[in-house]
Amino acid sequence: MLPSQVDFGALPSDFPHEVWVSRDGKTLYIRAEEGGCGQATAEVREQTAQRVAVALVENQPQAKGQMCPMIIRYPVVQAQLAEPLGTRQVVLTMEKRPN
Secondary structure, three states: OOHHHEEOOOOOOOOOOOEEEOOOOOEEEEEOOEEOOOEEEEEEEEEOOOEEEEEEEEEEOOOOOOOOOOOEEOOEEEEEOOOOOOOOEEEEEEEEEEO
16 A cells, blocks of 8 residues: 555544555554544445545543543554455545444
């Protein structure tokens, strides 16, 4: 995978910019960001002949009064593709979601 294949434009500038692909080209490994009690996941939103769109989602608990540490973690999340990535562009977005 070439660095020019990844569009990080929708991510904050301080968000990790690290993506790699498995040998068979069907799994993307993406460095995400999560904090406190949140948990990061990757969701493939679109797969065309030209691009793959992946949303990095931080699921945040809704429990009232829950104590969460004030830390940021950078886990690696996976996105499974239907076909090998090849020369397609990867477009990353992010969102926070209550769970």
